[in-house]
Amino acid sequence: MLTAKYTAIRTIWMIIICVMLVSACTPSTFSNRNITTVIPTRNPSANSADAQTAVLKFIEAWKSENYTMMYDLITTVSRDAISPADFEKRYRDTAQNLGYDDLDGSVLSVMPGEHVTQVNTRVVYHTAVFGDISRDILMNVTKEDNEWRIQWEDGLILPELRGGNFLTSEYASSGRGDIYDRNGAPIATQIDAMAVGLKPAELLKPQEGNLLVALTKLTGRTSDSILKQLNKHRDADYVPISEVSAQAVQKMSDELGLLRGLVLTPYKGRFYFQEGVAPQAVGYLLKISPEQLEEYRRKGYSGEETVGVSGLEAWAENRLAGIRGGSVYVRDAKGNILTRLANANSKAPEYLYTTLDRDLQLQAQRAIEGYRGAIVVMERDTGNILAMVSAPSYDANLFETNNFNSGYLLNEAINDPDRRLLNRVTQGAYPMGSIFKIVTMTAALESGYYRSNTTYDCGYRFTELAGTTLYDWTYTYQKSPSGKIDLIGGLVRSCNPYFWHIGLDLFQKGEANDMVNHAVKYGLGKPTGIKELEEVSGQVLDPHNEGDAVQLAIGQGSMLATPLQVAVMISAIGNGGSLYRPQIVSKFTSADGSITYSTSPEVVSHLDERPQIMDVIRNAMRRVVTDEHGTAQAALAGIQIPIYGKTGTASTAQEEPHSWFAGYTDAAKETKKPDITVVVLAENGGEGSMVAAPIFRRIIEIYYNGRPSKLFPWESSLYVAREPTPTAVPTGEITETPGNLTEDKPTPVAPSPILATATPES
Incomplete structure (x- = not known):
């Protein structure tokens, strides 16, 4: 039982x-x-x-x-x-x-x-x-x-x-978000556009004057630049000129319809106004490559989209692209749908508002045309970037494959030996030249061995380095030597022998590394921390011998810095010691205008130098602009805005040195506009006071007055260069590609006296 x-x-x-x-x-x-x-x-x-x-x-x-x-x-x-x-x-x-x-x-x-x-x-x-x-x-x-x-x-x-059984998917997108400047002016958007070009064989000679006027009005390019491009390709079947919105063409349809040889080809896609506002910073789109297909498929892309591959377009891809919708189906071995495994609706993209001022940015881009180099304009007291210029520029619309002009010019832009795609503001590292003397002066004053009134006889020659004679820029350019000057006068006059002496003296006292320590405090030799863009670190190495120390003292030798690092440093001097994280993004909004993300000023670190020392530095920088012997006095004479700055002329392996000017304003109380820091670099442009300082002046005039008031020495009229157009010689100081860090390739050090024969600062 x-x-x-x-x-x-x-x-x-x-x-x-x-x-x-x-x-x-x-x-x-x-x-x-x-x-x-x-x-x-x-x-x-x-x-x-x-x-x-x-x-x-x-x-x-x-x-x-x-x-x-x-x-x-x-x-x-x-x-x-x-x-x-x-x-x-x-x-x-x-x-x-x-x-x-x-x-x-x-x-x-x-x-x-x-x-x-x-x-x-x-x-x-x-x-x-x-x-x-x-x-x-x-x-x-x-x-x-x-x-x-x-x-x-x-x-x-x-x-x-x-x-x-296996899966298949179908994805849908709701478009791409626009990019705007700080005031809501469009920078990049999805619209109907027109590729503008000319057929030289069909042009009528009597119409060419009217044609140039109309194209200038339509594209914003100068008639001089359009004519040069046309004359260069008179024998071609087609000459690409620019891209504009379909709406702009419609407004001028009657005028344009009368012009023979003008070709307008419509296309739809990502459109960058004025051929690109800060194109190296904003970036561009490309089709998803086969190598990246799996990566993007896993993010919910179908694989047919264009995606951001550089600049803000890449950094903000997730927000600008929105959230894709779609369905996933289960199919049997024969391909028949068995069931829908999942589905979701797409969500609208967000819109990006930058800190850039579009008008200031475009005028700054034009100000440095004819040179390779960089300009950065930053609010001194917030770190917000108002303009970020890398020259030469490129037409960002060429990366839109629907654009008829792309087939003619894209390869040229990509393979240009001037490396147009490189953002020289964040990815170009250069010797600072005499701007670094601010760091050396700080180290000298903090050491206790020097005071602001410590004098030195600044002559043509520097013979304190055993077995070597170095020559001041006044000797090279047959100017009168500076003579007996104090430390402030040394910076004002940019006396190389005085700063060579300081570098040697500190090294012999075992304190040459103080120059490096203060450089790091100023933000040199390390990334600025900008979140939105790739940047290189530059380098400031400890001097290993007397020669190293002497060269470091004037910003030469192996030291390298980006224009953005210099802007952070100069801003900190002007704002009382705060090193702000540079920012180029202001906010994101949803389609209805609601703010989904916003930024605010962020202090990364503070200078701990004594206030009295910083007062001496500021006094010297002011006198660089106002003193009759100041290296920037002639270039900036007549400007009523208080400016504090420093010229720089950095020797390179090329014939011409890099031309620098870095400065800030102190006029917020009087003008009710935020004070700004401006850094200008012209690669192999020559003397800092003769090239970078005039460009600096133009940026100040545009910012405070809305327009330039003085021609450049090399201009025949506003934005029209005299012949020949200034050209730059290639330099080895910049990275070949963004991933190849410049600081791994220090500036070559040549035997003296050629090494340290500086170029003029006045």
Whole structure:
């Protein structure tokens, strides 16, 4: 009787267990709740614990996409059924169609067993479009050669994939967000545009004057530049000129319709106004490359989109592209749709507002035309960037493949030996020349060996370095020597012998590294911390000998800095010691104008130099501009805005030195406009006072007066260069590509006296 009762109870338990096992093997379906299968876990054996460890290893390898390890953890029979390549492909295809870049997995329960067991797991796919997709997956585990291995089949990826089923996906986008300046003026947008070009053979000579006037009005380019481009290609079938909005063409349709030889080709796509406002900073779009296809598919892209590959377009890709919508379908081996696994609606992109002032930016771009170099204009007391110029510029619209002009000019822009795509403000590293004397002066005053009134006889020659004679710029350019001057006068006059003396003196006293320490405090030799753009670090190395110390003291030798680093340094001097993180993004908004993200000024560090010393530095920088012997007095004479600055003329391996000017204003109380810092660099442009300082002046005039009031020495009329147009010689001071850091290639040090024969500062 007891035996029969026991047999009946045992039979009932076996039936319950079998029902539960069958249920656990049934595929779950996508829903808002997870389905968890409960399996008895009565006192799991050590063998069961080892089986669980094997499953956890499999899940961990899955998370890290170590498909080789996953394959090694499955049974021999499973490996015979699928090759390693097909095994990996099944997982990668699922990842791309689900659009996930991460997953989590965990063990829910383990069935006891000596040689065969079952481990119930939960896998959560974190997808870019559909949110989290969760599945409970039962894994059969077998002991093989004394190791637990997983009996693999397609259902271990998703239960819906059993039997050779596979996934396909369809994604939809709601467009791309626009980019604006600080005042809401458009910089980049999706609109109907027109490629503008000329067919020289069809031009009528009597119309050419009217044609140039109309094209200048339409494109914003000077008639002089258009005529030069046309004359250069008179024999061509087609001469690309520019790109404009379809709306701009419509406004001038009557006037343009009368002009023979003018070609207007419509296209739709990403449009950059004025051929690109700060194009190296804003960036451009490209089609997703085959090498990047999987990466973007996992982010929910179909693969047909254009995406940001540089500048703000790349940095803000996630916000500007919006959230894509779409559906994922399960199909059988013949391609028939079995079910829709998941779907989601797309969400509108966000709109980016920069800190740039479009008008100031465009005029600054024109101010440095004819040179290679950089200009950065930054609010002195916030770190907000108002203009970021890298010259020569390029037409960002050429990267839109729908643009007819792209086929004519894109390769030229990409392969230009002047490296037009490089952002010289953040990725160009250069010797600072005499601007670094501010650092040396700080180290001298902080050392206690020098005071502001400590004098030095600044003559033509410097003979304190054993076996070497170095020559001041006054000797090279046949100017009167500076004579006996104090330390402030040394900076005002930019006396090289005085600063060579300081560098040598500090080295001999064992304190030459103080120049490096103060340089680092000023933000040199390390990234500024700008979040939105790639930047290089530059370098300020400890001097190893007297020659190193002498060269470092005047910003030569191996020291390198970016124009943005110089702007942060000069701003800190002007604002009382705060080094702000440079920012070029103001905010993001949704389609309805609601602010979704905004920035605020951020102080990265503070100068800890004594206030009295900083007062001396500021006094000297003011006198650089106002003193009759100041190196910038002639270039900036007549400007009523208080300016504090420093010229720089940095010798290079090329014939002409780099031309620098860096300064800040102190007029906020009188003008009600934020004070600004402006840094100008003209590569191989020559003397700082003759090239960079006049460009600096123009930026100040535009910022405070809205327009320039004085021609450059090299202009025949506003923005029209005299012949010949100034040209720059290639330099080895900049990175070949953004990834090749300049600081790895220090400035070559030549034997003296050529090495230290400085160029003029006055």
